[in-house]
Every structure is written in C-alpha cells, then in structure tokens.
Amino acid sequence: MERKTNIALKNSLTEVSVSSASLESITASLKARIDELQIELTTKDSDSIQMRNLMVQAQQERDEAKSRLLTEETLRRKLHNQIQDLKGKFRVFCRVRPAHSNAADGEKIEVADIVYPDERADGQEIQIYGPSSESAMGNITTKVHPFSFDKVFTPRCDNEEVFLEISQLVQSALDGYNVCIFAYGQTGSGKTHTMSSHDGMIPRAVEQIFQTCEGLKEKGWKYMLEGQFLEIYNENINDLLGKPNRSEKINHEIRHDVKEQKTVVTDLTTATLDSPEKVIAILRQADNNRSVAATKSNERSSRSHSVFILKIQGKNYLTGEQCNGILNLVDLAGSERLSQSQAIGERLKETQAINKSLSCLGDVIYAMSNSREGAHIPYRNSKLTYLLQYSLSGNSKTLMFVNVSPLKQHANETINSLRFATKVNNTQITSVRTVRGMSPTKN
Numbered sequence: 496m497e498r499k500t501n502i503a504l505k506n507s508l509t510e511v512s513v514s515s516a517s518l519e520s521i522t523a524s525l526k527a528r529i530d531e532l533q534i535e536l537t538t539k540d541s542d543s544i545q546m547r548n549l550m551v552q553a554q555q556e557r558d559e560a561k562s563r564l565l566t567e568e569t570l571r572r573k574l575h576n577q578i579q580d581l582k583g584k585f586r587v588f589c590r591v592r593p594a595h596s597n598a599a600d601g602e603k604i605e606v607a608d609i610v611y612p613d614e615r616a617d618g619q620e621i622q623i624y625g626p627s628s629e630s631a632m633g634n635i636t637t638k639v640h641p642f643s644f645d646k647v648f649t650p651r652c653d654n655e656e657v658f659l660e661i662s663q664l665v666q667s668a669l670d671g672y673n674v675c676i677f678a679y680g681q682t683g684s685g686k687t688h689t690m691s692s693h694d695g696m697i698p699r700a701v702e703q704i705f706q707t708c709e710g711l712k713e714k715g716w717k718y719m720l721e722g723q724f725l726e727i728y729n730e731n732i733n734d735l736l737g738k739p740n741r742s743e744k745i746n747h748e749i750r751h752d753v754k755e756q757k758t759v760v761t762d763l764t765t766a767t768l769d770s771p772e773k774v775i776a777i778l779r780q781a782d783n784n785r786s787v788a789a790t791k792s793n794e795r796s797s798r799s800h801s802v803f804i805l806k807i808q809g810k811n812y813l814t815g816e817q818c819n820g821i822l823n824l825v826d827l828a829g830s831e832r833l834s835q836s837q838a839i840g841e842r843l844k845e846t847q848a849i850n851k852s853l854s855c856l857g858d859v860i861y862a863m864s865n866s867r868e869g870a871h872i873p874y875r876n877s878k879l880t881y882l883l884q885y886s887l888s889g890n891s892k893t894l895m896f897v898n899v900s901p902l903k904q905h906a907n908e909t910i911n912s913l914r915f916a917t918k919v920n921n922t923q924i925t926s927v928r929t930v931r932g933m934s935p936t937k938n
C-alpha cells in the first residue's frame with residue numbers, strides 16, 4: 496500500500512516538474528518578447544522625438560519662407576512701380592485696325608499707304624504716306640508723315656497681344672496706384688473693340704485682377720472691388736449703371752476731397768464686384784443704358800466719353816499693409832473734325848463739347864509732362880479732366896491708345912489722330928523724308 500502511494504506521488508512530482516519546466520520556458524520566452532518590445536519602444540520613442548524635431552524645423556522653415564514671401568511681395572511692388580515709372584508716366588500705343596472690319600457692303604476698300612519701319616508686329620514707328628503731287632518740273636513728291644510711339648500695333652495684332660502690354664499697368668492698379676487707360680480715335684477706328692468688346696481690355700483687366708487677388712490671398716491680401724460706369728455727354732454726367740430713362744434727369748456733380756486726394760461723383764451707382772460674372776453683368780447694363788440713350792441722339796456711343804471706374808482696396812492682415820488703387824478705362828468720343836459750318840443745333844453743341852474736352856485732355860497731359868512741379872494744370876477746363884484729376888496727377892500712370900483706320904479715305908483723320916497722340920507723347924519725329932528717290936516735302 497505504502498509503495499503504491501509512493502509511486503503515485505513520484506508520478507505527480509514528475510508531472511509537476513514537467514509542467515514547471517514548460518512554464519519556465521514560456522516565462523523565458525515571454526521575458527525575451529518583453530525585452531524585444533522594450534527595445535522597439537525605446538527606438539520608437541527616439542524616432543518620434545526625431546520626427547517632432549523635424550516637424551518643428553519644417554514649421555520654422557515654413558514661417559521663414561512665409562515672411563520672406565511677404566517681404567518679397569512688398570519688394571516686388573516697389574520694383575514693379577519703379578519699372579513702370581521708367582517706362583514713362585504717360586505712354587502712347589498706336590493701334591491700326593484691319594481694313595475689312597468696318598466696310599459697309601459694297602464699299603470700296605482702298606488701304607492707305609502705311610509703313611511699319613520696324614518690320615515687327617509691334618514696333619514703335621509708323622509712317623503714313625500722303626497723296627502724291629507732280630511739280631511743274633515733272634517731279635513727283637509724296638508727303639511722308641512719320642510718327643513714333645511707345646508701341647505700334649499693326650492690324651495683325653489681336654486683343655490678347657495688346658493686353659499683354661497693358662497687364663503691367665493693371666498690376667500697378669492692384670498695387671495701389673491710380674491708372675488711366677484711354678482709347679482715342681475717330682468713329683469706327685476700333686476704340687470700343689479695344690476697350691469694351693467681349694475680349695477687350697476691360698474684361699481682360701477685370702479677369703486678371705480677380706485671378707491675382709485669388710493668388711495674393713495666401714500672402715495675406717484681401718481685396719474689395721467696386722465699379723462705377725458713367726458717360727460724359729455734352730459736358731453732363733450720366734450714370735450708366737442707373738435705371739434707364741432716369742439717369743439723365745439727375746445732376747451728377749464732381750466733388751474733390753483735396754486732403755484725401757479722392758473724387759466723388761454725387762448720386763452715382765456703385766456696384767460691389769465680387770465675381771467676374773458681376774462685372775460682365777454691369778458691362779451689359781451700361782451697354783443697354785447707352786443704347787437707350789442712342790435712340791434719342793444718333794450714334795450716341797461715338798458722341799460721348801464712357802468711363803469705367805474700378806476702385807481696388809486691398810488689406811494685408813499679416814503685415815497690416817493697405818493699398819487703394821483706381822483703374823479708369825476710358826472710351827473717348829469720336830475725334831473726327833466735323834466742319835463747324837455744317838454742324839447745326841444739337842450736332843454743333845456735341846461737336847463743340849467733344850472738341851473742347853479732347854483738346855483739354857491733350858492740354859492737361861501735355862502740361863503735366865512738360866511743366867515744372869507746382870505749375871498750373873488746366874484740369875477744370877473739362878468734366879473729363881476734372882473727374883480724372885487725381886487719377887492723372889501724382890504718382891499715377893496713364894496710357895493712351897490712339898486707334899486709327901487703315902483706309903485711304905480716313906488718311907487725313909489718321910494723321911490728325913497721330914498728331915494729337917504725338918502731342919501727348921511728345922516724341923514726334925519731325926524729319927522730312929524722300930520717298931522712293933523723289934524730292935521731299937514737309938510733314
């Protein structure tokens with residue numbers, strides 16, 4: 496009996512020691528796993544510290560880059576303005592429209608003899624050859640009228656190419672400067688095509704402004720755009736964004752705030768422009784208002800000046816900088832000289848008003864570019880120059896398109912327009928040139 500018990504106890508002991516050995520081995524392997532995990536954890540900790548350091552470094556670099564970007568944007572604005580000033584405070588671009596575009600059905604198109612000596616699509620020189628005449632000695636002479644401008648766009652240039660040249664001025668308006676862009680020329684020479692057609696300077700300028708504002712958001716800039724559109728007809732201001740039929744009865748006055756150097760036109764509609772679509776809508780409204788007026792007075796668009804005023808207010812919430820620029824886009828009344836003796840009544844009044852205001856604009860620009868500081872500039876002599884006083888003076892920038900027709904029957908008006916523009920530009924070449932080996936006559 497005792498022996499049996501001993502055997503059973505021995506067996507139990509063996510079983511216990513076997514299971515204890517297996518437990519020991521499990522414990523050992525668990526311990527090894529714990530050690531492994533511990534090592535892994537330590538590595539992870541150091542990785543995460545490393546990661547955190549890298550993140551802090553990246554954040555510092557980002558902040559530095561951002562502040563560099565802000566300083567560079569301020570510097571870019573300064574340099575951009577210096578470049579614009581070097582190019583000239585007043586610039587004149589000549590644009591010759593294609594011959595076919597304004598010909599009535601059956602009208603004979605005879606193209607004037609126009610030469611672009613630079614042989615480039617957008618050189619700086621243009622020569623108009625006048626009619627030939629034969630002297631008693633049998634010498635045939637042809638007058639040459641050479642002109643030089645900041646740019647000459649041949650009929651081959653489209654609005655896209657033209658806009659490339661003015662986009663820098665649009666940028667100046669965004670940077671807080673006052674900019675005026677005029678289109679001058681006889682009726683049908685392409686002023687409206689250049690300025691307010693669907694792909695003209697106004698829609699393109701507005702598109703550029705919206706795109707640039709979007710891009711400047713990450714640099715802390717927030718912009719507010721407001722638009723006004725008016726017409727000056729017979730020295731009276733009409734609101735082109737007002738209700739049709741009502742606008743002509745309101746007497747809009749121009750008021751200047753001398754201290755702030757700001758201009759207000761009383762009772763003029765101001766549209767907040769928060770999208771390019773809104774701009775297209777107001778351009779359409781202005782066009783409709785002009786057409787309504789046109790039924791009362793023939794060819795209204797060519798007998799009045801239209802002025803699109805875009806006020807651009809920018810604020811940078813990162814640097815605290817602020818800027819207020821104005822872009823004025825002006826489609827001037829047709830510049831053709833109507834014979835005063837033939838014009839009577841309303842037509843005479845219109846012609847006198849147009850002639851007066853256009854010559855006043857020329858006088859103002861001429862006086863500004865030639866006068867000493869503080870000299871008298873005759874802004875008050877016309878509504879247009881009075882309205883644009885602060886947009887023409889100071890550190891503002893002005894560009895004039897002189898639009899001309901390529902047709903022979905318009906050659907005299909073309910020469911008149913180019914002479915006017917030359918007065919503005921003050922760079923006329925006064926040389927007399929011999930044509931094709933013949934004797935020269937004076938320009």
Ligand SMILES: Nc1ncnc2c1ncn2[C@@H]1O[C@H](COP(=O)(O)OP(=O)(O)OP(=O)(O)O)[C@@H](O)[C@H]1O
Binds near residue numbers: 680
């Ligand atoms: N560069 C051009 N390319 C193509 N077509 C043009 C160009 N310039 C003018 N035209 C066309 O010639 C015609 C007359 O041009 P536009 O109406 O722009 O002249 P305008 O000077 O504004 O005349 P108005 O004084 O009567 O307003 C229009 O049919 C216009 O589309």
